[in-house]
Amino acid sequence: MKKAISVTVNGVVHHQDVEPRLLLVHLLRDVLNLTGTHIGCETSICGACTVIIDGQAVKSCTILAVQADGASVTTIEGLGTEANLHPVQEGFWEHHGLQCGYCTPGMIMAGAQLLDRISSPTADQIRHGLEGNLCRCTGYQNIVEAIQYAASKAK
Amino acid sequence: MAEKYVGQRVKRTEDPRLIQGLGHYVDDIKLADMLHVAFLRSMYAHARITSIDTSEALHAPGVVAVYTGQDVSSKIGQVPCGAALPDLKVPDHRVLATDKVYFVGHPIAAVVATDRYAARDAIDLIIVDYEELPAVIDVEGAASNSTVIHEHFGDNIAYKLTAGEGDIEAALASADHVVKQRLVHQRLAPIAMEPRGVLARYLPGEKELTLWSSTQIPHLMRTQVAIMLGIPENKLRVIAPEVGGGFGSKLNVYAEEALLGWIAMQLARPVKWIETRRENIQATIHGRGQVGYIEIGCKNDGTITGLRYNVFADMGAYHQLLTPAIPTLTGLMLSGCYKIPAIQMNTTAVFTNKMATDAYRGAGRPEATHVIERAMDMVAAKLKMDPVEVRRRNFPTPEEFPFKTATGLFYDSGNYVGALDKALEMADYSKLRKDQAAARKDGKIIGVGVSTYVEICAIGPSAATPAGGWESATVRVEPTGKVTVLTGASPHGQGQETSFAQIAADALGVDLNDIAVVHGDTAIVQYGIGTFGSRATAVGGTALVLALEELTKKATRFAAHLLEAEPESLQFEDGKFSTDGKSVSIQEVALAAHLARNIPADMDPGLSATRFFEPKNFTFPFGTHIVVSEIDRDTGDVKLTKYVAVDDCGKVINPMLVEGQIHGGIVQSIGQALYEELVYDDQGQLVTGTLMDYAVPKAAMIPWLELDRTETPSPVNPLGVKGVGEAGTIGATPAIVNSIVDALSPFGITHLDMPLRPELLWKIVNNAG
Numbered sequence: 001m002k003k004a005i006s007v008t009v010n011g012v013v014h015h016q017d018v019e020p021r022l023l024l025v026h027l028l029r030d031v032l033n034l035t036g037t038h039i040g041c042e043t044s045i046c047g048a049c050t051v052i053i054d055g056q057a058v059k060s061c062t063i064l065a066v067q068a069d070g071a072s073v074t075t076i077e078g079l080g081t082e083a084n085l086h087p088v089q090e091g092f093w094e095h096h097g098l099q100c101g102y103c104t105p106g107m108i109m110a111g112a113q114l115l116d117r118i119s120s121p122t123a124d125q126i127r128h129g130l131e132g133n134l135c136r137c138t139g140y141q142n143i144v145e146a147i148q149y150a151a152s153k154a155k
Numbered sequence: 156m157a158e159k160y161v162g163q164r165v166k167r168t169e170d171p172r173l174i175q176g177l178g179h180y181v182d183d184i185k186l187a188d189m190l191h192v193a194f195l196r197s198m199y200a201h202a203r204i205t206s207i208d209t210s211e212a213l214h215a216p217g218v219v220a221v222y223t224g225q226d227v228s229s230k231i232g233q234v235p236c237g238a239a240l241p242d243l244k245v246p247d248h249r250v251l252a253t254d255k256v257y258f259v260g261h262p263i264a265a266v267v268a269t270d271r272y273a274a275r276d277a278i279d280l281i282i283v284d285y286e287e288l289p290a291v292i293d294v295e296g297a298a299s300n301s302t303v304i305h306e307h308f309g310d311n312i313a314y315k316l317t318a319g320e321g322d323i324e325a326a327l328a329s330a331d332h333v334v335k336q337r338l339v340h341q342r343l344a345p346i347a348m349e350p351r352g353v354l355a356r357y358l359p360g361e362k363e364l365t366l367w368s369s370t371q372i373p374h375l376m377r378t379q380v381a382i383m384l385g386i387p388e389n390k391l392r393v394i395a396p397e398v399g400g401g402f403g404s405k406l407n408v409y410a411e412e413a414l415l416g417w418i419a420m421q422l423a424r425p426v427k428w429i430e431t432r433r434e435n436i437q438a439t440i441h442g443r444g445q446v447g448y449i450e451i452g453c454k455n456d457g458t459i460t461g462l463r464y465n466v467f468a469d470m471g472a473y474h475q476l477l478t479p480a481i482p483t484l485t486g487l488m489l490s491g492c493y494k495i496p497a498i499q500m501n502t503t504a505v506f507t508n509k510m511a512t513d514a515y516r517g518a519g520r521p522e523a524t525h526v527i528e529r530a531m532d533m534v535a536a537k538l539k540m541d542p543v544e545v546r547r548r549n550f551p552t553p554e555e556f557p558f559k560t561a562t563g564l565f566y567d568s569g570n571y572v573g574a575l576d577k578a579l580e581m582a583d584y585s586k587l588r589k590d591q592a593a594a595r596k597d598g599k600i601i602g603v604g605v606s607t608y609v610e611i612c613a614i615g616p617s618a619a620t621p622a623g624g625w626e627s628a629t630v631r632v633e634p635t636g637k638v639t640v641l642t643g644a645s646p647h648g649q650g651q652e653t654s655f656a657q658i659a660a661d662a663l664g665v666d667l668n669d670i671a672v673v674h675g676d677t678a679i680v681q682y683g684i685g686t687f688g689s690r691a692t693a694v695g696g697t698a699l700v701l702a703l704e705e706l707t708k709k710a711t712r713f714a715a716h717l718l719e720a721e722p723e724s725l726q727f728e729d730g731k732f733s734t735d736g737k738s739v740s741i742q743e744v745a746l747a748a749h750l751a752r753n754i755p756a757d758m759d760p761g762l763s764a765t766r767f768f769e770p771k772n773f774t775f776p777f778g779t780h781i782v783v784s785e786i787d788r789d790t791g792d793v794k795l796t797k798y799v800a801v802d803d804c805g806k807v808i809n810p811m812l813v814e815g816q817i818h819g820g821i822v823q824s825i826g827q828a829l830y831e832e833l834v835y836d837d838q839g840q841l842v843t844g845t846l847m848d849y850a851v852p853k854a855a856m857i858p859w860l861e862l863d864r865t866e867t868p869s870p871v872n873p874l875g876v877k878g879v880g881e882a883g884t885i886g887a888t889p890a891i892v893n894s895i896v897d898a899l900s901p902f903g904i905t906h907l908d909m910p911l912r913p914e915l916l917w918k919i920v921n922n923a924g
Contacts (some may be wrong), residue, residue: 021272035183036176038399040348041432045846048348076176089174093166096811099819100648101173102348102399108174127854134846136348136400137648139818139883140854 005069009034010078018065025049025060027068028075036076036105040134047133050106051075057113059132076105079112087150088112097146099137107133111147120151160657160667164811167653168667178397181352181369182429189354190219192415192428193274195264195281196437197256200290200508200839201304204254204263204283212266212280217273220422221281222414223264224253231417232383234410234473237621238480243314246305246506248473250383250410250417256285257304257472258509259841260437262410267418267426290508290839294446294469297505304472304506313470313479313504318486320561321497326461330452334533339908340443340522342469342833343826344843345515346851349399350430351439353412355419364416365392371405371645372685375622376412377677383413384420391416395675398647402823403514404439405647406687407476436844441833442515444469445482445522451530457538457545461497464489464526468504471511477518478511479504480621484519484611490560491527492571492609492777493549498561508839514687516823517884520610528606528889529906532896536905541588542893543579546607547572553867557772566609566775567869567877570803574865575607578779578801581863587783587797595901600786600920601796602898606890609777612804612878613871614688616770624770626690627683628698630659630706631763634749636742638663638670643683644695645675649816649880651691654808655699658874662703663741664730681765689776689878692808697872698768705764713744713762716755774869774877778802780821780890786898791917793829793895795858800886802862805869805877813879814862820883821860826852827884828891832910850910 002017009032016031028034028051039061040048049061052074060073080086088111091097098104107130114121114129121129126144135143172178209221227250234248252263264281268274289302297311304311327333347369354367364386370376373393381388398405411428418426430439447466453459468482486500531549535542550571551558557565578584587603594601617624627643640659644651656670673679683695707727714732715722717739724734731738744762747753751760783797800817807813830850834843843849868875888909895911896904902919 019272026271029182033185034176035179038180038349039182039429040350041846043432043845043847046348046432076174080175082171082175085174092174093170096167096815098170098173099650099815100348100400101169101178101397102180104173105176123859124855127857130854134348134851134853136346136402136823136851137819138815139820139822139860140857141818141860142815143854 003066005066007068008072010074020064020066022065023061024063024065024068027065028060034075034077038102038105040103045134047110048103048106050109050133052109052113055116057110076109079108086112087153088115088147090153091146091149095142095146095149097138097143103133103135107135107143111150114147115151115154119154158661160660161808163809165653165657165667165809167650168656169650169652180349180397180399181354181367184354184367184396186356186425189425189427190267190269190422191271191274192418192426193266193271193278194262194434195278196434197252197259197261197263199256199285199287200259201288202256202285203288204252204256205286206284207264208282209264212277215273215277215280217269218266218277219269220267221264222418224249224251227251227414227417228253231413235379235408235476236474236478237476238474238478239621240314240316240479243479244308246473250414259839260434260510262438265414265418267422292507292835292837292839294444294467294505294507297507298503304508311506313506316502317499319499320563321461323461323463323497323499326497327450327452327463330460331455332537333450333452334530334537336449336533336906338447338449338526338529340445340525341909342444343442343515343831344436344833344849345402345404345439345442347400347402347404350432350435351405351409352429353415354425354427355415356425357419357423359423363390363392364420365394366412366416367394367396368412369398369405370395371401371647371687373645373675373677374643374682375685376408379408380413380416384416392678395645401647402516403442403518403687406514406685407440432846433844436849437841438510440475440513441471441510442512443522444512447526449526449530451534453534453538455538457534457540457548459493459495459549462489462495462530463499465501468502469507469509469512470504471507471509473511475511475513477621478513481512481514481519485522487562487564488520488523488611489527490562491524492569492607494551495561509835516820517881520881520885521888524608524885525889528608529892532893533905542605543584547575565772567772567871568867569609569775569777570865570867571607571777574777574801574803575779577863577865578781578799581801581861582781582797582799584781600788600898602784602894602896604782604784604890604892604894604897606780606886606893608886609775610882610885611773612689612776613693613770613774614690615773623684625684625767626695626698627681627765627767628695628702629681629763629765630702632741632745634746636745638665640670640672640699641680642672642674642695642699643680644691645686646691647686649686649691650812654692654812655696657808658696658699659703662707664728665741689880693774693872693876693878694768694770696874696876698766700873701766701768702764705766706762709764710741710744710762712758713748713754714739717744717747717753770871772871774805774871776802776804776877776879776882778882778886780886782890782894784894784898786916786920788920791913791920793911793916795891798858799861801865802879802882803865803867804879804882805867806875807866808876816879817862817883818860820881821887822852822857823884824887825857825891828888828909828911830910
């Protein structure tokens, strides 16, 4: 029994008939072909699937697509372009905030949303603000610097 | 060659696609008509399968096929073990379980369906009758356990091995003190953030099978899967697309990789399987898993006389690609960075009802370093000497290199005192000790830990490796002057698209952005070995240097012909060949070489070179890590209040990438030291089966890491590089544990086994047993 939903993703309105159990992350990846949002666990711990829904950082693997009905979703593909990167994307590039790149979209989305809440976070606030996102490659230090860079750049 | 890029903090060329979410990992690739595979896996650690009923699953909506061990075991060869050791027992390892299951997560059946939800639903409709058997879990008791996992072997011993040189009995007898300690290296999960995944496509007309797999070794995997499937190797193409981390866990050939290929061939439709995290923790290789007994002899002045390590090594239920070889790397590195005249390691490798262990970042060397670095601290405690002093007393001097160990290695180059002194200065060690004494008076629980490590990298000479220790590179200058580098290495986060471009750009005098580094596709790239063992730059980078030299020689002859000069008279600088005021650029030379209208008669057209580099020895990076820890008396929680690391990985191509590798490695070590442990209960249930239970460190758990380097070039390769991928996981754990044992020494603690969780420490501090 499919349900009709309407979701705005990166500014584009999508009308879809979806199974009620379809996860938002699968709607994004499998239906809308926005594969920048990754899946790294199924327990809402790793944060690779983080997107921004109506201003909140949300793990798209633990919310159903039908719960996003009527919402506005921003994924990594909607954050910036190569010619006009978001300051957090730029920070990750400048400060080597990524290695394998798999956690990166979720980490960048969480970082961008953190800066929306706290414009000049301390290193400690960044570290705690990223508690929902795991990275196995970088050891986090350069990610902290990347977000600090973005904070100073945004001023 | 002018070094414009090499040695610089060049921003990564990989990053623009990755920071925009535009990379393509396996699950991001979609093919028309693609089906999805899900696996039914054993819920028992050890059981006989008495029946499997797949009829209901076969009729479930969307299901196209269901396969069990009976369907495939005679069609697909064994999951390979590449390690060769005397009298090694190698169990028959089929891609799906047949009559017995041997560990929780052991694959039993594969369901193929039109979407991943349907495949997963149908798994629950398969009915398996099990006759549960006692599980062999305890590593030390496995050898004598009356339950035998692979019954025809008669016992659970995979192999026994004695290694080392020198008269260990005499060495320990001559010591003033012999310190003994039992020591556990707990099982760990590598947890690459991208789980494994395979996409298989078969073209029946062309008889071509393509596998996209999240692997570190596309070429080795192609060879092995071709053998498993009985298909010609030249009709199998393996592509490692964007790979989301490996840490050794993707340095393997897995059952799922061959099985997906076979299913694609049966159905003539593309099939995809993406591992869930639960499957990843159950059925992707684990790391470490040793329980050992140290005996170290020392003189009253701190001189080490000998070291014996008797170890039980946990293989798990089967061998994966390198499982039995991992403890042998421990044996090789037991000497650490010390002169120890006699070393003996006695290994009893055992089968248990768990997932196989194999190469997890460091692969046997973290165990060795933990043994020797804990042992050095215990010697210091016994002699009431400063742990730094004990280490210093046993170092070889820089003049003693190449330094021969009693484990049969020749360390290439080293300056252990140099790295130690630099770290001591950065940490202000003597002040740390004074501060510690003062803090203790105030009731604080503070410790200082030191580790001076050496590791073995650039793996390695072919004679010492199961599948070739060389690496390959091709360089082409295309007709338009753009440069293509094909490397047999298979980077998955290390950044070699950038660092190899730096090497090539300097050698050819071209812009970095004019270079494309291509890897991970067996149809495009000449045979290679892959990325693991901190080898890509030292071995693959050297192959690239050799190819660049050969290409430059060819280009010089083309240029000389164009300039009507002798090749010896040409200068090559900034991408231009010049003589007597005339010059031609390498781009012009490339075009002329391809047009071939005006080239020397004895030269082939085109401008490319392929070289293979076989290293003569391993490389041996080293360093010193110093940690200060403070334990909260009320909670048992540990705060690492200072972390100083001085690492020496030889010459450096890109310092930014080196720092990134060190950061990541140290943090995985912090995970092992303080948080991570794969726990199987006595029935063999994996009780840490998700990221909710298996504690990967988060950003707020990590201190600021203060890094510096010393630079002792390796004489083994022309770049002088050593390798850095695993240094952090090798050097850091003992420094952290040593700091906490030091903090707790007033409580009578001389040793603790990892992970040092708050509960354990709280009990010690609060005397609650």
